[in-house]
Amino acid sequence: MPIEFKLPESIEKQLRQVQLVAENIMRPDSRNLDDHEHERPVRFIAAMWPQMQHMERANITAAKARAAARQEAVLAGKTNGRGGVAVADADAPAKETGPSLANLSLVHMIEMLSWGDAGIYLCIPASALAGAAINAVGTLDQIERFLTRFTEGEPKWGAMAMTEPQAGSDTSNIQTTATYDPATNEWVLNGQKIFCTSGKLALEESDGIVVVWATVDKKAGRAGMKPFVVEAGTPGVIIGKVEEKLGIRASDTATIILDNARIPADNILGDVEVKSGDGTKGFKGAMKTFDATRPIVAASAIGIGRAAFEFTRDTLAKQGVRIEYGKPRWKLTAVQADLLEMEAQLRAAWLLTLRATAMLDARQENKLESSMAKVKAGKAVTWVTQKAVELLGPLGYSTEMLAEKWMRDAKINDIYEGTGQINTLIVAREILGYSRNELK
Numbered sequence: 001m002p003i004e005f006k007l008p009e010s011i012e013k014q015l016r017q018v019q020l021v022a023e024n025i026m027r028p029d030s031r032n033l034d035d036h037e038h039e040r041p042v043r044f045i046a047a048m049w050p051q052m053q054h055m056e057r058a059n060i061t062a063a064k065a066r067a068a069a070r071q072e073a074v075l076a077g078k079t080n081g082r083g084g085v086a087v088a089d090a091d092a093p094a095k096e097t098g099p100s101l102a103n104l105s106l107v108h109m110i111e112m113l114s115w116g117d118a119g120i121y122l123c124i125p126a127s128a129l130a131g132a133a134i135n136a137v138g139t140l141d142q143i144e145r146f147l148t149r150f151t152e153g154e155p156k157w158g159a160m161a162m163t164e165p166q167a168g169s170d171t172s173n174i175q176t177t178a179t180y181d182p183a184t185n186e187w188v189l190n191g192q193k194i195f196c197t198s199g200k201l202a203l204e205e206s207d208g209i210v211v212v213w214a215t216v217d218k219k220a221g222r223a224g225m226k227p228f229v230v231e232a233g234t235p236g237v238i239i240g241k242v243e244e245k246l247g248i249r250a251s252d253t254a255t256i257i258l259d260n261a262r263i264p265a266d267n268i269l270g271d272v273e274v275k276s277g278d279g280t281k282g283f284k285g286a287m288k289t290f291d292a293t294r295p296i297v298a299a300s301a302i303g304i305g306r307a308a309f310e311f312t313r314d315t316l317a318k319q320g321v322r323i324e325y326g327k328p329r330w331k332l333t334a335v336q337a338d339l340l341e342m343e344a345q346l347r348a349a350w351l352l353t354l355r356a357t358a359m360l361d362a363r364q365e366n367k368l369e370s371s372m373a374k375v376k377a378g379k380a381v382t383w384v385t386q387k388a389v390e391l392l393g394p395l396g397y398s399t400e401m402l403a404e405k406w407m408r409d410a411k412i413n414d415i416y417e418g419t420g421q422i423n424t425l426i427v428a429r430e431i432l433g434y435s436r437n438e439l440k
Helices: 009-035 042-071 102-116 128-137 140-151 199-204 218-224 281-317 334-361 367-392 403-414 420-432
Strands: 074-079 085-087 158-161 177-181 186-197 209-215 225-231 237-242 253-264
Touching: 009 042, 009 102, 009 403, 042 102, 042 128, 042 140, 102 281, 102 334, 128 140, 128 158, 128 209, 128 225, 128 281, 158 186, 158 199, 177 209, 186 199, 186 209, 186 225, 199 209, 199 237, 199 253, 209 218, 209 253, 218 225, 225 253, 281 334, 281 367, 281 403, 334 367, 367 403, 367 420
Parallel strands: 158 209
Antiparallel strands: 074 085, 177 186, 186 253, 209 225, 237 253
């Protein structure tokens, strides 16, 4: 039987619709929204909200199937005394329900939207990283309470708050605390989070949510870290500084201050109990969020890189410089060789991204592959966009073209969702079989 590489018709149809948005709404607004940082891309939000509602419905169906499998591991009727249940295995695999195309569809959509404009894409109305965390370890009740809202009503946003002034890549140094109050059956959160993508959007709109990482036991290190769902309008949750950034300027990146913010006890995600060592099921389960989202970041990087490459290729072609694929490298001009290398780097990153995504859809462990895709895409897009500016000369460096903007937008993909260095460490540990303590 021959191998078929053609995309399913459902994804092709979606991509045609998304391309119209990228070409007719995002690109025309790109420069203006970059110049007016944090101005909301209202046309884009209105165009994408109906489609995102449909995607959220599909995600909820899949998430409920996984949550039902996890609930089989719950110790029947045994509560932990803090409003939750003791989970025997919060990372239990879902029952097989056949192949899925949900993540494959998503990465293709994100790649196309980022080709349109990465900053505008980040304003997409969706549960986003908050939804990914809830999907990873949420209960059936939590999925219903927190995610169904993204299928109805007005546009709303989800976000994740993990980074702190003293805790970036070193997540074990998180100082934000969560203290259980048995008198009210609530968690009390105190601390400060920074660099929260779409944090302002999530908290200033009703029904928005932010998943906040906090420690319930500082002495336990990473094992004491837990994710909590904080809803917009919660007293004690304050939007602080909104960053002025080099790139992705249409997107907000906010500081969130938690001042005795009280949330219901059952807003904690995953295993409540703190277990010794670094292998707590709840922590590992919640961290699977990043195994699902790193391919998305890689796809976004590739979309930016493709925009820069295609524009550079087409601009130079008008000047008579074209890629000659049939010639050996040594017969190409320096510019032709650069163009060929730009395309090759993006294609390599895209293949790694598709592999990590396909494994995710097949419910296979993809920690190694998702980090590989993230590392490769982050490096590729940084180099490709810089090379585009170089090849286009002074005009590439000016605001007359979008090339300089793509170069500024590119770098964030090598930073967030785990820096390139951190993901390289993850790849090395996975391949060599070292633990986090053995290879830092």
